[in-house]
Amino acid sequence: MAPTVTPIGPALDLGEGPYWDEENQTLFYVDIFKHSIHSYRPQTDEHHVVEVDSEGQPVSLIVKVKGEQTKFVISVKNSLATVHWDGLSTKSLKPEVIVNLEGSDNPTRINDGKCDPSNRLWAGTMSSKKEDHTKEVGSFYLLQHDKKVVKHLSNVSISNGLAWSLDKKKMYYIDSLKYGIDSYDYDETSGTISNGKQVFCFKKNNIDGFPDGMTIDSEGMLWVACFMGARVLRIDPTTGELKFTLQIPSYQVTSVCFGGPNLEDLYVTSAKQGFTEELEEKYPLAGYSFKVTGLGVKGTPSVPIKL
Numbered sequence: 001m002a003p004t005v006t007p008i009g010p011a012l013d014l015g016e017g018p019y020w021d022e023e024n025q026t027l028f029y030v031d032i033f034k035h036s037i038h039s040y041r042p043q044t045d046e047h048h049v050v051e052v053d054s055e056g057q058p059v060s061l062i063v064k065v066k067g068e069q070t071k072f073v074i075s076v077k078n079s080l081a082t083v084h085w086d087g088l089s090t091k092s093l094k095p096e097v098i099v100n101l102e103g104s105d106n107p108t109r110i111n112d113g114k115c116d117p118s119n120r121l122w123a124g125t126m127s128s129k130k131e132d133h134t135k136e137v138g139s140f141y142l143l144q145h146d147k148k149v150v151k152h153l154s155n156v157s158i159s160n161g162l163a164w165s166l167d168k169k170k171m172y173y174i175d176s177l178k179y180g181i182d183s184y185d186y187d188e189t190s191g192t193i194s195n196g197k198q199v200f201c202f203k204k205n206n207i208d209g210f211p212d213g214m215t216i217d218s219e220g221m222l223w224v225a226c227f228m229g230a231r232v233l234r235i236d237p238t239t240g241e242l243k244f245t246l247q248i249p250s251y252q253v254t255s256v257c258f259g260g261p262n263l264e265d266l267y268v269t270s271a272k273q274g275f276t277e278e279l280e281e282k283y284p285l286a287g288y289s290f291k292v293t294g295l296g297v298k299g300t301p302s303v304p305i306k307l
Contacts (some may be wrong), residue, residue, distance in 0.1 A: 001021075003246060004295045005268075008040050009047040011287035015269035016213070017061040017112065018289070020259035020302045025085055027259055027267050028034060028062050028072070035059040035072070040258065041089040042291065050085055052076065053092045054104060058128075061113040063121060064246040066304040073305050074120065075110035078102040080143060082121065082307075088175060097307075099149055101125060101141050108137055112255070114162040116171070118188055119306035120144060122152075124159020124175075134177060142191055152193055161214025161255070163222055165237070166300075170200070172222060172237055176210045179203050181222065183237060199237045202226075205234065213255025213269070223266065225253040230283070232256055232268060234297075246292065249285045251275075258299020266292040266299065 014032040021028060027040040035054040040047050052059050057077040065071040070084050076093060081095035102108055102125060113123030124140040138156035141149050157177035164186060170191050171172050171186040179202040184193035190249025199224075202211060216222055221243060222235045230251050234244035250270035259267050272287030279286065 003292050005248060006040075006291045006293070007249075007285050007288040007293050008045075008175075009038055009289050010049075010269075011272060011285070012038075012269075012289070013287065014254070014271040014273060015289055016254050016271075016286065018213075018255055018257040018259075018267045018269050019062050019064065020257050020263075020267065021064055022301055023069075024087070025259075025261065027089070027257075028064075029255075029269050030059050030074070030118075032060045032064055035076075037062055037083075037093070038289075038290070039085075041046070042088075048088050048090070050090055051092045052083065053094050053190060058109050060109065060111055061119060061123065063113070063115055063302070064304040066306045067213055073307070075113065075123065077109050077128070078104060078106060078125065080110070080121070099143060099147055101149055102139070104284075111138070111158060112160045112162065115303040115305050116186075116188070116191070117164055117168045117303065118191070119303060120191055121305045122162060124153070124156055126156070126158040138175075140173070143305075145291050150191070152154045158210075160212050161224060163214050163216040165216070166218075166220050170237070172214065172216070174211045174214055174224070176212060176227070178209065180210060181214070181224065181235065181237065200235050200240050200242075205242055207216070209253075212253065215256050215258060216300055217258065218263075218300055221297075223256050225268065227252050227254060227271075229253065232266070240305040248290060249283060250288060250290070251279055251283045251286055257302055263301060264293070264295070264297070266295055268292060288301075
């Protein structure tokens with residue numbers, strides 16, 4: 001039986017950063033340039049949205065704080081900050097900055113981020129100027145438990161998807177304009193990475209678009225969103241084999257995470273930016289998020305941050 005792809009919530013400008021809150025069985029995600037956070041509860045089909053009082057700055061990631069019911073870490077331009085939200089209220093949220101990854105005057109912004117198996121947050125930056133997206137001005141950081149920030153990579157174009165192998169020995173990372181997925185040896189104790197190498201190349205596999213957000217399933221296979229590719233790929237990172245292609249009725253697919261009671265549903269975010277009339281006609285569901293059922297695989301949980 002073919003998977004079922006169902007649109008959820010409203011169409012967004014730049015939907016990103018899906019995070020599945022297992023405890024509350026709720027999906028959280030962001031609309032970057034609308035600096036808003038969305039929640040979706042599949043059991044009741046309820047959707048809620050709240051704005052972040054970010055002084056107009058982009059909000060690109062959200063992760064839950066471990067052991068807290070309503071506390072989250074988000075990004076605001078180049079800062080990581082906490083907010084409290086019950087997933088229902090529409091009252092604007094005031095972020096409290098934890099740390100700055102880069103100076104507020106830097107022509108960069110945080111793009112994607114995710115917690116490692118030890119609940120430490122990794123996040124990377126990219127140019128905040130659209131015309132400079134091809135420039136390698138971004139970096140990739142780790143926020144340690146003591147709030148110390150460590151830079152691990154420089155000369156990044158668009159810092160994007162992250163995942164860790166089931167044995168916690170590999171970290172998978174996407175710099176979108178490298179058109180592939182890189183693997184690093186990962187030391188969980190020290191939080192260090194080394195020996196980077198590409199394990200999958202979009203161009204060699206004739207894949208349209210750019211790699212964007214990413215997650216990993218319980219069989220160790222990566223699920224990768226294809227921005228400007230209208231699909232999600234399932235990839236074996238140890239062999240570089242493309243195992244499965246999931247078509248998504250949105251051109252700019254941005255990210256993925258598993259959710260649902262048994263982590264058997266795949267949630268997919270997308271964007272709708274700079275659309276031509278032709279793209280409008282071809283992708284009437286552009287910008288929507290999607291719930292995918294019937295994949296026959298189980299995912300891995302979203303990991304909260306320990307503060």
